[in-house]
Amino acid sequence: MPKIFQKTALLALSVCLVLAHAPLHAEVRLVDADQLQAREKHQRAIDIITHIATTYHYRQTELDDAMSKKIFDNYFDSLDPNRSFLTHSDIERFSDYRTRMDDAMRDGELGIAFDIFKHYRQCVKERVDYALSQLDQEFDFDTDERYRYDRQEMPWPENDAELRDIWDKRIKNDYLLLKLTDKSPDDIRETLRKRYERIVTSTFQLKADDVFQTFVNAYTTAIEPHTAYFSPRTSENFDISMRLSLEGIGAVLSGETDYTEVQRIVTGGPADMSGELEAEDRIIGVAQGEEGEMVDVIGWRLDDVVDLIRGPKGSIVRLEVLPKGMGPGGPTKTIELERNKIKLEQQAAKSEVLELDGTSSRVGVIDIPTFYMDFAAHQRGDKDYRSTTRDVRKLIDELRDKNVDGLVIDLRGNGGGSLTEALELTGLFISGGPIVQTKDSSGRIEVNEDPDPELFYQGPLAVLVDRNSASASEIFAGAIQDYKRGIVIGEPTFGKGTVQNIIDLSRFDNQGDEELGRLKTTIAQFFRISGGSNQHRGVVPDIVYPTAHRAEDSGERSYENALPWDSVRPAKFEPAAAPTDKFDVVRDRHEQRIADNESFAALLERTRFLEQQREDKTVSLNLEKRKQERERLEAEQEELDEQYHNSLGMELEPEDDSDSKEEGDSDKPDILLREAARILNDLIVPTDELPKQLHADKKASAN
Known part of the structure; x- marks a missing residue:
């Protein structure tokens, strides 16, 4: 196909x-x-x-x-x-x-x-x-x-x-x-x-x-x-899609092979709220309603599969899914979803407070799924229009009232959004200055400044990123890192440091009245104020999680023809007086802590298992061997899931194998987030107290 x-x-x-x-x-x-x-x-x-x-x-x-x-x-x-x-x-x-x-x-x-x-x-x-x-x-x-x-x-x-x-x-x-x-x-x-x-x-x-x-x-x-x-x-x-209400299951798909693969789950959609469908899952069957016949969609064109999956609000669609990492012989699962409007409030920033075992610290967390702004309300002149920066301001005030000792900004899975919001959000944590540089095709460089010199939050700060944090997320994380305003934790980010513009070709045509289509073209590249680009390399965290060992195969780095990393002259800026001299100390403590953490070990084993399955591109055509392979895969996956849930002190629920941070999964500890909070706490604790704190960490539970 x-x-x-x-x-x-x-x-x-x-x-x-x-x-x-x-x-x-x-x-x-x-x-x-x-x-x-x-x-x-x-x-x-x-x-x-x-x-x-x-x-x-x-x-x-x-x-x-x-x-x-x-x-x-x-x-x-x-x-x-x-x-x-x-x-x-x-x-x-x-x-x-x-x-x-x-x-x-x-x-x-x-x-x-x-x-x-x-x-x-x-x-x-x-x-x-x-x-x-x-x-x-x-x-x-x-x-x-x-x-x-x-x-x-x-x-x-x-x-x-x-x-x-x-x-x-x-x-x-x-x-x-x-x-x-x-x-x-x-x-x-x-x-x-x-x-x-x-x-x-x-x-x-x-x-x-x-x-x-x-x-x-x-x-x-x-x-x-x-x-x-x-x-x-x-x-x-x-155009039709963008004019209509956000209705469907909330998944972005691709169809480069015979399989329809989930590229991304849209925050606030039915797939997101269910917690059952994940990026890299492959959809091999689609059925309508609770009793409809499952239609085999292997080998179908992407838009034909989309026609089967989409539908009116309130209707049911069932998907037969081959989980990520599994070859064609792997076990499948069936997911039932009710089509619904994408809950935009679920895409807004939200907060929580983490209390760390063995410490008296309280760490505030603000989860930002995307950089958003209600452009229509803003153009109407509404004073209370929603935006990332406005919502984060309110959340920080609420966390201050709860007496948090530090703040983690969680940008995992945040694919970007409004550049204006990236600039304004960064401005909450610095007292003015440049944030990102933009270079166009002619070589002209424009410096984008903090639009508001007010320093709204000056306390301890950490930014948590992963391989799916892209574009505006990378601008924010890179600026925080360059200003030494906080510590960046997680995986190297996606590495998209380019700017695109969509051009209507018919505007340039004076020979006919037919529509000619559009061209999306790259017109500029972002550069950090320190001079380097986020392009290709992404933002490399100050503390890299062990889950990042295959990050080189993801994001911009996986594209053969991607623009390479580049650099320009650094902008003039004044770094904050952040305790970056403690980064090496807290990095050592982080590595000691996770080395003794059963949950981290179990998570890494699950990750390695899936990667091994993904790397094997062949299957046996011998019936008995195929059965044995399937039984082995099912047994290994179940054992790894059980080990992981046991390490969290939880019982394994049927078909519950995600480490998500969804509303329906709120009781499951997010070990990557909690470790980020502990790293931030290490920066808050005086250096001479760190050995005592490490001892307390080892005595505390994994959560």
Whole structure:
């Protein structure tokens, strides 16, 4: 199935799931081959896109032979990301265009993109026809062979014979998975027949605009990952979604392989409140209502899966989910969710007070899921409009009344939001000065200052981050670190230090009245006031949690073509007189403390277990070995979950394996947050008292 929408175009598709609803089934209309051709509007659009990309993009690149090679490779990778339909020979038949893609884009020869796509979809039909022809055979599950289900990093199959071997194992694996669910042979064959036929249907539904979008994104992602083209239809869907109320299950999805993967859970949505669906889970089945038939969605296009999942408020959807880290042979679970409005109040900042065992300290915590502002209310002139900074001010006053000794700002999972709010929030903790620098494509640098010189809170401060803290979160955490205003704790952050702008291409077109779509392009990069960028590296905490040992494989660092780390001249600023000389001392105490903490040890074991499963891209096609593998995985996961919950002094609840901080899970200790509070407390305690405090820590419970 073609990866029609790249990672960079994810929002325009996935947001439809978070917002809005539509009919669950639409009439299927296949597109004839003669309809797949470049139109005059496509050439007008590509002229504007290449001009903007080569002139105004932050990473100014030439549209030359070197770029042509990247476009060529990206286009085939986009069409067949798992390398299951095309062979090396299929690609080589178009090799003359490897260094001519740039010329085709300049000269209006976009027909090559459509010729490649039409060949690709014919290959899809041939592979699926072959798969359907093999379904009636009797499969031998006694042989000792393995199937590699993730082929994204594998070389292209050399020829048809090699590709048939891959499909033979794929069919056998698909059959075996359903056999393990006790389906009858007839039901298995019918399920697989529908699944494979759906692949052809989805591919043959793609229109000329879809093909054009894929080809253009092969170009834009060759520049850098956050630049993307949205076709008129994609742009329209995005606009409709943003106008409608926040209704759905509250999950952002991607569909780069045969599986629909959860990219992010939206704070305040049904999925978030249930605590059952997690990032990196894969949705393999969708059912309507409490009794509806579970529809197999493996191999479906992302937008078709979204159509099944979204729906009106109050309705029920059931999801069959393959948990993160588990291969196709792993145990699945079924989640029931009631579609509802996203509870915006759940996205607002909230506070709590932690009392630390063995101490007299009280640490305030402010959890900020996103940097938000009610722009509509602000524009209306409402005096009491909601914003991150306004809400945090109130929460700090409330925590002062509760006599807290220090404050932890929890930015885990905070993907960013309003730059204005990032600046204003930082300003609460410093007495004026620069906060972040912005460099545009011309090299001009603008310094963004604290808009309010008032120092609202000057007490002990810690900032807790993880690999999903991005953009505005990184601006805040980086400024606090540079000013030495507090200690940053957790995992290296996402590493997104760039600024994007969405451009309506039709504004630059005076030759027609057709919509040309939009271009999201990177126009600037953020730099810290100390001179370095958050880009790529992210903010590296002063104290790094051991859960960060695989952070290099996540965030911006995982993108092949991401902008590299860079630096500019530092801004002029005065660091605060923070006790950073104690950081080494409290870091040693932290390491001693967690070395003796059963909860941390159990959490790390669970993390390592999932990573091991994620790294193994193969499964056995031997029935008995497959059963043994599944039983072993289930037993190991259950044992690790039990160890973790026992270390917290809790009984293991059925299907409760998350370490979340959700409302429905409020009684479960958040050991990462509590450790951050203890680290902050170490900074508050006089140095000569630290040995006594460490002894008290060891005697105290893990929580």
